[in-house]
Amino acid sequence: MKNRLLDSDRPTPNPRGQGRGAGARALGLAMAGLAAALLLGAEAEARNVRLGLLTSATGPAAATGEDQKRAVSLAREEINAGGCVFVKDRNAKVQLDLFIGDDQTSREGAVSGVTKLIVEDKVDLVFGGLGSAFGMAALPLIREHVVPYIPTPSTPLFTRTPEMGPDPSKAMVFHYQATGLMYGAAIADFLVGEVKSVMAPDKTLRVAWLYQDSPFGAEFFRGFSDRLKEANHPVEVVATERFKVGETDYRPQLTKIKALAPHALVPMGFRGETVAMLQQAVLDVGLDPKRIHLGPVCACADDPLYYKDLGKIGQSTTIMSLYSTYAIPKGPAFARWARFRDAYQKKFGVLPGLLGVSAYDAVYIAARAVELAGSLDRAKIIEALGKLQMEQLVLPVRGGKVRFDPKHREVEFFLFAQQMFWDEKLGELRPVIIWPAELGEARYRHPS
Amino acid sequence: MILDPGVLLQVLIWGLVIGSVYMLLATGLTLIFGVMKVINFAHGELMMTGAFLTFLLWHALGLHPYLGVFVSMAGVGLLGIAVERLGFRPLRGTAKINEIFLSIALILILQNALARAFIPYFREYAQIRTPYAHRVFDLGLLNLRYDFAILLGLTWAVMLGLYLLLFRTEFGREMRGTSQNRLAAALMGIDVGRIDTASFGIGAGLAALAGSLYGIINPFSPYSGTLPAIKAFAVIILGGLGSIRGAVLGGLLYGVVEGFATFFLGGAWRDATAFILLLLVLLVRPEGIFRERA
Amino acid sequence: MLAVEGLEVEYGKVRALWGVSFRVDRGETVAIIGPNGAGKSTILRTIAGVLRPAGGRIAFRDREIGGLAAHQVARLGVALVPEGREVFPAMSVVENLLLAGRLQRDRARVRETLEWVYDTFPRLAERQRQAAATLSGGEQQMLAIARALMADPHLLMLDEPATGLSPLVVDRIFEVIRALGARGATTLLVEQNVHLALEVAARGYVLERGRVILAGDAPRLLDHPLIREAYLGLPAAGPGQGGGG
Numbered sequence: 001m002k003n004r005l006l007d008s009d010r011p012t013p014n015p016r017g018q019g020r021g022a023g024a025r026a027l028g029l030a031m032a033g034l035a036a037a038l039l040l041g042a043e044a045e046a047r048n049v050r051l052g053l054l055t056s057a058t059g060p061a062a063a064t065g066e067d068q069k070r071a072v073s074l075a076r077e078e079i080n081a082g083g084c085v086f087v088k089d090r091n092a093k094v095q096l097d098l099f100i101g102d103d104q105t106s107r108e109g110a111v112s113g114v115t116k117l118i119v120e121d122k123v124d125l126v127f128g129g130l131g132s133a134f135g136m137a138a139l140p141l142i143r144e145h146v147v148p149y150i151p152t153p154s155t156p157l158f159t160r161t162p163e164m165g166p167d168p169s170k171a172m173v174f175h176y177q178a179t180g181l182m183y184g185a186a187i188a189d190f191l192v193g194e195v196k197s198v199m200a201p202d203k204t205l206r207v208a209w210l211y212q213d214s215p216f217g218a219e220f221f222r223g224f225s226d227r228l229k230e231a232n233h234p235v236e237v238v239a240t241e242r243f244k245v246g247e248t249d250y251r252p253q254l255t256k257i258k259a260l261a262p263h264a265l266v267p268m269g270f271r272g273e274t275v276a277m278l279q280q281a282v283l284d285v286g287l288d289p290k291r292i293h294l295g296p297v298c299a300c301a302d303d304p305l306y307y308k309d310l311g312k313i314g315q316s317t318t319i320m321s322l323y324s325t326y327a328i329p330k331g332p333a334f335a336r337w338a339r340f341r342d343a344y345q346k347k348f349g350v351l352p353g354l355l356g357v358s359a360y361d362a363v364y365i366a367a368r369a370v371e372l373a374g375s376l377d378r379a380k381i382i383e384a385l386g387k388l389q390m391e392q393l394v395l396p397v398r399g400g401k402v403r404f405d406p407k408h409r410e411v412e413f414f415l416f417a418q419q420m421f422w423d424e425k426l427g428e429l430r431p432v433i434i435w436p437a438e439l440g441e442a443r444y445r446h447p448s
Numbered sequence: 449m450i451l452d453p454g455v456l457l458q459v460l461i462w463g464l465v466i467g468s469v470y471m472l473l474a475t476g477l478t479l480i481f482g483v484m485k486v487i488n489f490a491h492g493e494l495m496m497t498g499a500f501l502t503f504l505l506w507h508a509l510g511l512h513p514y515l516g517v518f519v520s521m522a523g524v525g526l527l528g529i530a531v532e533r534l535g536f537r538p539l540r541g542t543a544k545i546n547e548i549f550l551s552i553a554l555i556l557i558l559q560n561a562l563a564r565a566f567i568p569y570f571r572e573y574a575q576i577r578t579p580y581a582h583r584v585f586d587l588g589l590l591n592l593r594y595d596f597a598i599l600l601g602l603t604w605a606v607m608l609g610l611y612l613l614l615f616r617t618e619f620g621r622e623m624r625g626t627s628q629n630r631l632a633a634a635l636m637g638i639d640v641g642r643i644d645t646a647s648f649g650i651g652a653g654l655a656a657l658a659g660s661l662y663g664i665i666n667p668f669s670p671y672s673g674t675l676p677a678i679k680a681f682a683v684i685i686l687g688g689l690g691s692i693r694g695a696v697l698g699g700l701l702y703g704v705v706e707g708f709a710t711f712f713l714g715g716a717w718r719d720a721t722a723f724i725l726l727l728l729v730l731l732v733r734p735e736g737i738f739r740e741r742a
Numbered sequence: 743m744l745a746v747e748g749l750e751v752e753y754g755k756v757r758a759l760w761g762v763s764f765r766v767d768r769g770e771t772v773a774i775i776g777p778n779g780a781g782k783s784t785i786l787r788t789i790a791g792v793l794r795p796a797g798g799r800i801a802f803r804d805r806e807i808g809g810l811a812a813h814q815v816a817r818l819g820v821a822l823v824p825e826g827r828e829v830f831p832a833m834s835v836v837e838n839l840l841l842a843g844r845l846q847r848d849r850a851r852v853r854e855t856l857e858w859v860y861d862t863f864p865r866l867a868e869r870q871r872q873a874a875a876t877l878s879g880g881e882q883q884m885l886a887i888a889r890a891l892m893a894d895p896h897l898l899m900l901d902e903p904a905t906g907l908s909p910l911v912v913d914r915i916f917e918v919i920r921a922l923g924a925r926g927a928t929t930l931l932v933e934q935n936v937h938l939a940l941e942v943a944a945r946g947y948v949l950e951r952g953r954v955i956l957a958g959d960a961p962r963l964l965d966h967p968l969i970r971e972a973y974l975g976l977p978a979a980g981p982g983q984g985g986g987g
Contacts, residue, residue, distance in 0.1 A: 272572055
């Protein structure tokens with residue numbers, strides 16, 4: 001059957017006429033080609049550094065996502081104002097552009113957010129995040145496109161999963177966050193170093209744990225118990241009670257712990273959980289802070305609401321931190337921390353949190369990596385990150401130098417312990433750094 | 449050392465406390481079911497509306513929480529009345545599934561309304577603090593915070609009031625009659641429509657009380673009512689649908705078993721216990737412990 | 743007292759009553775008889791307000807009550823003893839009775855009525871405090887009737903009171919109905935047992951498939967050939983009849 005449209009025997013009526021059309025089309029194509037060439041060329045000349053922040057812009061964690069967005073916008077301003085980023089390839093100082101990928105506080109959101117960053121925004125590097133599960137969900141796409149990735153959630157799995165590719169040196173994930181394992185180990189060292197001498201000078205220190213029944217909580221406890229074995233600490237773990245994420249009633253577990261009479265209780269959970277645990281421990285179950293040390297609690301609790309909600313019963317409790325809402329470790333290396341905090345507070349009217357700070361630092365690390373790489377080529381940036389060494393930014397690192405260790409591409413952070421004291425004037429608790437000695441301004445004080 | 453009588457007594461008390469909350473929830477649910485033959489899936493959300501209302505009165509107006517509790521009960525009771533008249537009443541006589549959908553819609557509406565109103569100010573959790581938050585009764589074997597004693601006292605006072613209402617007033621007799629035989633009640637001149645409205649209002653008020661008391665001893669969010677409500681369902685199935693006696697005993701039993709399970713087996717078992725218990729009862733005695741409706 | 747005209751009732755799309763008309767005068771006992779499914783219960787339920795009529799009028803004491811809710815009809819003084827008794831199972835006998843007593847305008851009379859009920863039904867007096875669910879079928883029926891009477895109604899309606907009961911109990915119940923009639927009560931009785939019904943009633947209506955096919959004084963109906971053949975199993979011509987009707 002003949003198809004009139006496809007049948008080329010008879011010319012189809014064309015009001016514009018074929019002859020004139022052909023010339024117009026040829027001209028159009030030529031112009032398009034020229035424009036494309038110009039644009040591409042222009043791109044190659046004036047393209048900025050494109051960084052992609054993958055964080056929770058919406059969803060239950062949006063408040064923390066806001067913190068990260070604010071901190072990175074501050075970093076970007078500072079870098080662009082202070083000389084931009086020198087890219088050797090182009091022999092030019094190039095500005096920093098930031099793109100936001102929203103993980104919507106979910107795994108599916110993380111996948112779509114990172115897709116947008118990599119495919120649409122064509123970023124040179126992805127960083128940030130606050131939920132380990134969501135950051136991990138983005139990994140397959142990161143690996144597929146071989147994009148440098150500096151995640152800031154805490155799970156060690158980012159860089160410790162076996163399937164990181166055959167050539168470890170080409171692995172593209174560089175973890176910039178203290179892991180639960182690090183915290184747990186520091187808690188062990190602190191309890192033995194500072195608390196034992198007061199609570200149990202010549203006996204084994206009896207410690208109870210009440211922690212979140214989740215991979216997050218399990219990491220902390222594992223870090224603690226591994227460190228006990230490794231350092232042969234004189235500690236006996238008398239209880240390992242757990243609670244489900246979002247629990248509000250800790251009384252049965254606390255009652256059991258009280259009956260076992262430990263010297264210290266480590267209550268590990270999110271901020272809201274920690275506040276409830278401590279209040280129920282002291283007020284409802286009647287744990288006496290003079291007879292049992294409460295803490296150190298998880299660094300994730302350290303934000304202004306914690307100090308407000310906890311109230312007087314938080315007096316003398318401790319917290320193991322990487323960043324403090326109110327205190328700053330002593331020493332010249334921390335001048336930068338003070339400047340950052342003041343700038344953030346001045347610009348946004350609120351105080352920054354740990355995850356905001358982590359993202360802020362990550363921007364600077366990314367900028368330095370680009371400079372080291374001398375190019376915007378992703379593979380070169382990855383290589384540069386592996387070799388990078390720079391001065392401590394805001395978060396404290398051992399030896400004062402930020403570097404990603406060759407084996408796990410993690411940073412050796414310098415954790416510190418703070419103790420809470422009631423400030424009558426402010427009507428709130430305020431922290432004092434008490435450990436280790438290099439960073440602290442006081443020693444542990446046992447309530448009398 | 450953990451089997452010390454003082455310690456076990458303490459755990460028993462925690463169980464009775466949360467059990468009282470379950471008891472209030474279950475009683476309201478079973479009352480609504482008994483009279484209207486409707487399962488109110490949004491009971492947990494009414495609970496949280498009550499909690500937030502008490503919280504708001506305390507936080508914004510400084511109203512003493514134990515007074516706010518009664519205002520909240522009245523407020524949510526009125527809300528319940530409105531829900532019955534505008535929502536369930538027009539659906540009476542149509543397919544049962546319509547009522548289920550209405551209930552579920554209420555869950556979403558209430559949860560999101562509460563979230564919209566409160567989360568920007570209080571982040572994830574709120575908690576009501578009474579002036580007695582730090583005051584404690586020294587009972588020798590153990591210490592009991594004032595608030596816990598008040599919770600137990602208030603719950604039992606309200607339950608006593610409910611008993612008097614149901615068994616010593618004419619209105620209560622009408623209510624019981626309606627729940628036992630709706631046709632007979634109508635033939636005796638009882639306006640069953642009004643009884644429906646009243647029972648939903650009372651049920652909602654009890655939920656609000658449960659929520660307010662819960663919010664005094666625990667941090668809570670708009671979503672905190674879901675799990676207690678599900679446990680309340682389990683309680684009324686265990687206790688017998690429509691049986692208030694079953695709701696009372698079942699609620700307390702649940703609280704105590706939950707507390708001891710958490711104490712002996714660990715935190716992961718807290719919620720599982722509720723459902724394992726339900727499963728066991730359904731296997732052994734599906735009609736519930738108290739078969740007849742009282 | 744009661745005048746029903748052209749009553750039409752539907753169950754969904756199925757028509758149950760087709761223009762039924764009848765009346766009950768003050769002090770009368772009237773029976774409606776007919777086979778199963780004829781629509782007898784439907785009539786009582788519609789008058790009582792449990793069902794809504796699709797058409798027709800129901801006038802009670804010169805007042806239109808078609809379409810009123812059941813509780814409103816009850817408050818106007820119509821008491822229905824429904825098929826299946828429908829007591830409050832978990833309440834005691836006395837509680838069942840007192841609940842019905844609420845309808846009486848004069849509270850003082852409630853005590854009197856209760857005394858009368860206990861006199862008439864001594865078994866109920868014995869089982870005063872027992873839960874209604876523990877009573878036998880016959881006792882529950884007595885309770886249901888007693889309950890209706892506690893309201894001191896203008897019109898008493900009974901839906902198949904003899905169903906499922908032993909002959910002794912049935913006798914007792916119909917004795918009571920007769921005694922009530924003698925005292926001047928207005929009663930509308932629906933019953934499958936034609937003999938019992940027409941013995942105690944003054945007039946009767948025969949209902950078949952939603953229509954009144956026969957009406958008249960009770961004795962005349964008893965002798966009617968249709969009734970004799972269809973319902974009483976007797977030859978069409980009775981002792982007082984010739985070949986025709």
